[in-house]
Amino acid sequence: MRRTKVWLIVARNQERVVTQRQHIRSSARTAKAVAIQRTQAMGAALTTLILSVLLGLLSGAVWMHAT
Incomplete structure (x- = not known):
């Protein structure tokens, strides 16, 4: 009986x-x-930020060229 209890406790712990x-x-x-x-x-x-900066630079260049 005691061995059975020990094995049950070991199994539960595992x-x-x-x-x-x-x-x-x-x-x-x-x-x-x-x-x-x-x-x-x-x-x-980061990709979105880089693309928005490049688009801003491009639009600025176009605006400066147009004026």
């Missing part, structure tokens, strides 16, 4: 450890996905 490891892995995946998403968003924002 289940907890596995569950905790899975939680850590999913958190790491989530953090990685968030980092990738932020990097992509920052790249898109």
